[in-house]
Amino acid sequence: MEGVDYLIDERKKAQFDVEAMKVAWAGSREAFELSDRMAKLVANDPAFEKFTRPMLSRKELFKNTLRKAAHGWKLIVDLRLTEEEAKWLRLYIDEPAYTDLHWGMFIPAIEGQGTEEQKKKWLPLARRMQIIGCYAQTELGHGSNVQGLETTATFDPQADEFVIHSPTLTSSKWWPGGLGKASTHALVYARLIVGGEFHGVHGTLRKLVSSLNSAVGKPVSNCIAVVCIYRLCGKMNLSIVYHRCFNEGFIVQLRSLEDHLPLPGITVGDIGLKFGNGAYNTMDNGVLRFDHVRIPRDQMLMRVAQVTKEGKFRQSDVPRQLLYGTMVYVRQTIVSDASKALSRAVCIATRYSAVRRQFGSRNGGPETQVIDYKTQQSRLFPLLASAYAFRFVGEWLKWLYTDVKQRLEANDFSTLPEAHACTAGLKSLTTTATADGIEECRKLCGGHGYLVSSGLPELFAVYIPACTYEGDNVVLLLQVARFLVKTVSELGYKQPVGTTAYMGRVAALMQNNCTVRTVEDWLNPGAIVEAFEARAARMSVACGRQLAKFENPEEGFAELASDLVEAALAHCQLIVVSKFVEKLQQDIPGKGVKQSLEILCYVYALFLLHKHQGEFLATGYLTPKQAVLANEQLRTLYSKVRPNAIALVDSFNYTDHYLGSILGRYDGNVYPKLYEAAWQDPLNDSDVADGFHQYVQPILKQKLHSAKL
Amino acid sequence: MEGVDYLIDERKKAQFDVEAMKVAWAGSREAFELSDRMAKLVANDPAFEKFTRPMLSRKELFKNTLRKAAHGWKLIVDLRLTEEEAKWLRLYIDEPAYTDLHWGMFIPAIEGQGTEEQKKKWLPLARRMQIIGCYAQTELGHGSNVQGLETTATFDPQADEFVIHSPTLTSSKWWPGGLGKASTHALVYARLIVGGEFHGVHGTLRKLVSSLNSAVGKPVSNCIAVVCIYRLCGKMNLSIVYHRCFNEGFIVQLRSLEDHLPLPGITVGDIGLKFGNGAYNTMDNGVLRFDHVRIPRDQMLMRVAQVTKEGKFRQSDVPRQLLYGTMVYVRQTIVSDASKALSRAVCIATRYSAVRRQFGSRNGGPETQVIDYKTQQSRLFPLLASAYAFRFVGEWLKWLYTDVKQRLEANDFSTLPEAHACTAGLKSLTTTATADGIEECRKLCGGHGYLVSSGLPELFAVYIPACTYEGDNVVLLLQVARFLVKTVSELGYKQPVGTTAYMGRVAALMQNNCTVRTVEDWLNPGAIVEAFEARAARMSVACGRQLAKFENPEEGFAELASDLVEAALAHCQLIVVSKFVEKLQQDIPGKGVKQSLEILCYVYALFLLHKHQGEFLATGYLTPKQAVLANEQLRTLYSKVRPNAIALVDSFNYTDHYLGSILGRYDGNVYPKLYEAAWQDPLNDSDVADGFHQYVQPILKQKLHSAKL
């Protein structure tokens, strides 16, 4: 029945003030109100309906996204929304679109890498959307290894232009969102070649580079600031002066601003279907090839490096590390998105687990709600706790980013490597856990979770690329490991900072073992954090010791890569746990709010401890007995979460529109709505399916031999 | 270039005879040849093209599947294929269709549960496909708890008919494959009510049942064979004689054999979109409601229980446990399918990992193949090993099934509970690992794995329901746990059999710890199996001890469910490991074949040991040092797998058609084919996207205010 709240009894069980928790989740009352306003704006606007999305063909789907994007932009303009409001509006529209890249990558990149002059020229155009831009870095052949990009940008001093070219098939730009159909411009990353044009194919280039290498004495492709000049006398009696530089970003117009047709020399299109039905297929991830496309010199972004009119390459005194600042920013938003995606999935699975009853009926009474099964709790509640943990670590990363920015402005680069490693690691940890967590939530919903109308399949399909873009999650953990190994090796003379500060206490962490003796002893933030510190420190040190056995450190690193990744993950988990603990040391208003969060914090930590108990035991920090006590405490904690479970997911304040799930409906009215929705499938348009007379009737009537198949 | 084998160098590295390994994988030369013939038959027939599948609308998709099913059936008839050949043919067509349920569930259920007479009547019709049947058990409200089904089948002695009825919304049949559009008949499971008609709604039924409960003294819904009679005088002055029986299966005709329209009283349709694009959406999983539909008495399957003309309910002397035999059969096929799905994913990821190069170029030479990175190996090779492990345990399960069948025919039920627990556990273990493994393979392919043309998204989407159907994987592990706990508690007086035989040596397994001292010591099947036995036995015993602390064993079981599931998994892993080891004690012909399989067996076991080292350490069987040695050995083993990796996946003998993956192409010609495929997306039909003029141009031209959105 409409209007009835089938979860009312669950909501009555809550032991904390849900409204206050909403504020704690949002970060502040203002943040809550802003986000709430935008959520309702979208939810109440039929233009943003999304139920039919998965049934659309690719073309209809894309057109529909263009429509929504336009409608969204109209609202932003008409209602004069602030940038912050616009961001939330786009988030709640909940449909990947070219605008994500335009606002999220193209504009920030120009802001970060453009000169004042360039910003003055391009930003107003972009901010008014008179041009639409995307971020074209990845190529068919290179993603993780950005240094290996093959697209060339050769400076032609005669014309004062760069010639952008795709010398090989694998140099085709491939993946950039918004590139395929929507963008008029792209920020293209390419190998800068100054001092002469280079027309070689890959093989020739390789010869050239290898000659350069022997000349310079170390691999050119690995050096960033070294600019080399080399003279080659080729068979064609051609003299080439070659400057091998870092990849640079170039603003390249792709399509006419009049008729939107690709400009001469540009081949551009969509790369085809991706995972899922609607999901990320609303985005025109694109392919792009250049055939000697010319752009003015001033369309190279020149904040950190310039090419002069005369064809001279110059590094400005703004250090290249500055660009890391943008990376910290982007990855910080990815962590924050992880908490959103995971909390959505958890909200759906939690509500449905309270609605769903299976087994355990006594005397003909109702069956047990599946949320009451301990196995269900032990799969679901750690994810609920993770959603909160990621929310708070994301908040902290936002602070870290502003801190880094301020320091950079004051020319203080000291914390940058640590901040960079930390965001890389947290991006990897949170996105992997979220992707796996969404799928676990789907399984927690049994068969019905497999229906698109549960919302979970599409959420999974649209989310998982976060594990890959902005750095493959394994490659990122290897970067963290590299930083940890370095930190350990320098302990003798360099004080570790930020999230690695605990390494400064390595001697104590190696020596002192856990002192927990009872189940209750585990309810102690100090004991918890120390356990995670000791495990992470011991694993890093063990890796360091193993590495020391290798003559060639690079070989050692390669050989031990798996162990290094485990150590890096241990370090990142420590960060999440300690930021959660730190959060709880702050004042958090509202009846029962802090207490409920404390329970979740313990759940998160002890769940990890149980899952990775092998590492805690192997490093000798824990005894088996202590691990058992932790596990027992965990069970008790689940019972404490149970009455609050629905209220804890209500606190995310998600509208039914944003959730997009019949199983996760706020009112719990699942079955009638599932039943209704089924009939909307096109297959139910007719009683007898299209194709029956051609392909089934002949079988039933044993007349297949004369049938036309 | 066409015709070039880009993986030829990889193939040359193989240290074993690939053709012999193909036979080992297939099980026998005959099996290999049969499967190879069917694979080629499908691959070379353009009627089975599947590249465009994900781009079709639901209706086109379904029609296309009907066409393929008809074409497949025509081949089967025309070529007079055997049942075995037909099974492989359907497998290689690689598209879920109503025929799967017809042949895989409907027919076997009649074979298992029908009387001789019933089989004589229905099987010829079904085998000639003059009728199409599905298996309708699950309802909107009940899946795992089959005992809770609400559909009623009330016997009307006057008419000698059953009245099939859906008394509640949640009693609607929901999920059965082939039900929505294709089937003419369904095998419907329903609560049998004999001795009077029952017209109550759920509430009334509940009252009735609770009265029955108090009369009988224990929950009626839990007792199987007890038939109770009770007399109620309702308000309507109606006297009801009520036989509460086990759910029974009924053959119900759903659609006219003339025009395929649903028969009177039948509401039937498709339940809507499921995960993925093509994937399982080729199947018409259906919803079905009955409004007092009448069927003749002899359409209840009566092998184990009968209702007589007079309305008497009788159990025959064929025990109900016999039905478990069918379950063992079906789950055995699921394990075998797991090895197929996982090996497909692994084949794609392995080949692509050899093609893909990223980082590590020296002197301008080619970059490192990503398969050479230890992290890539440590993620990929255990999955490769798992595919082989599941293949062999599946083979063994097939043997187990024939053994069980023979025993049942000889009225020996002694091994049935163990066989039942064992197949339940192996179904759970292999399908969970396969689902996770496919997704890991996708991630191993970086960005390109996210493209549908990689084959991996659709493989994942179509595979994952295997974790849910035929028993939710967690519910199944709980069943295994129950069996283990029982086995442990009876150790004093009952010799454990089959896969639990090791429990008979529990004292030794509790006492003796691992004796490994060097890295090489781990290359010892005895040491490996003993480690897994000790861990499983110790975990089961620990659970038993914990359970003993509870007054009410059921409460204890519920409270400790998570730990019990872990113990059950440990037991199941032991089975897989020991069946792999046993396989290697057989004669396996072919140069290097056995040696290569031995390496994989060690990889599988030591990978599990590392992953679950917490359990091996916590139970005290291993020391941290021994765990480290195992991990070191594992690294060495990866290096031994490396040169054989491509050959090991070639040995699956999959055609490019069956793989359906550009990344997994046999010839490794990935990039040109990815590039070509992109242009086939409908979005690339025109240079300017549909919707541009309406929804993008007005933005660029700042004319949104006057645009029609």
Ligand SMILES: Cc1cc2nc3c(=O)[nH]c(=O)nc-3n(C[C@H](O)[C@H](O)[C@H](O)COP(=O)(O)OP(=O)(O)OC[C@H]3O[C@@H](n4cnc5c(N)ncnc54)[C@H](O)[C@@H]3O)c2cc1C
């Ligand atoms: C949906 C989506 C949207 C995207 N949007 C954009 C965009 O807007 N703009 C853009 O420029 N790009 C975009 N990308 C591309 C994305 O950034 C790359 O896919 C990503 O950087 C991963 O690189 P890759 O695909 O080359 O993976 P690979 O590097 O090829 O990864 C393959 C495997 O190799 C492993 N591997 C690679 N290097 C190493 C190493 N050194 N050590 C150990 N293992 C290694 C990886 O772990 C992985 O398992 C997008 C991608 C997707 C999926």
Ligand SMILES: Cc1cc2nc3c(=O)[nH]c(=O)nc-3n(C[C@H](O)[C@H](O)[C@H](O)COP(=O)(O)OP(=O)(O)OC[C@H]3O[C@@H](n4cnc5c(N)ncnc54)[C@H](O)[C@@H]3O)c2cc1C
């Ligand atoms: C693609 C697909 C095809 C199918 N085909 C058919 C078909 O042809 N015919 C047919 O009859 N059915 C079919 N089904 C239905 C399928 O058999 C059920 O979905 C399955 O049995 C799981 O039951 P459920 O959906 O009720 O899950 P639920 O039991 O509702 O599971 C929900 C959650 O509760 C948990 N849970 C449930 N009980 C317990 C317990 N006692 N202890 C602890 N945890 C518990 C589960 O672990 C899960 O996390 C199909 C399903 C799918 C997805």
Ligand SMILES: [Ca+2]
């Ligand atoms: Ca589709």
